[in-house]
Amino acid sequence: MRFEPIAIVGQSCSLPGALSPEALWANVLAGKCSISSVPPDRWGLPRSAVMGTVKQSADRTWSDAGGYVTGFQFDPTGTAVSAEELQALDPLFQ
Numbered sequence: 001m002r003f004e005p006i007a008i009v010g011q012s013c014s015l016p017g018a019l020s021p022e023a024l025w026a027n028v029l030a031g032k033c034s035i036s037s038v039p040p041d042r043w044g045l046p047r048s049a050v051m052g053t054v055k056q057s058a059d060r061t062w063s064d065a066g067g068y069v070t071g072f073q074f075d076p077t078g079t080a081v082s083a084e085e086l087q088a089l090d091p092l093f094q
Contacts, residue, residue, distance in 0.1 A: 016067035038064040 052060025
């Protein structure tokens with residue numbers, strides 16, 4: 001097979017516990033698990049309003065374990081949507 005030549009012009013990532021490729025590989029080499037309990041301010045509701053049992057799962061969650069990205073600052077430069085519109089979005093969508 002012949003492939004057109006490509007150039008890798010940069011690397012980036014925003015992952016739990018790793019906001020750069022170097023941090024990601026350091027975590028991999030160290031065997032670090034980046035799964036944690038939900039940060040206190042993430043849900044916007046008291047934990048008791050969200051957590052429940054498996055039997056209550058219709059409107060509750062029975063686990064708060066996840067890969068939560070922290071420390072990431074969104075930069076709207078270069079997007080097709082205005083900075084004002086982007087900043088008004090819930091951080092989940094940014």
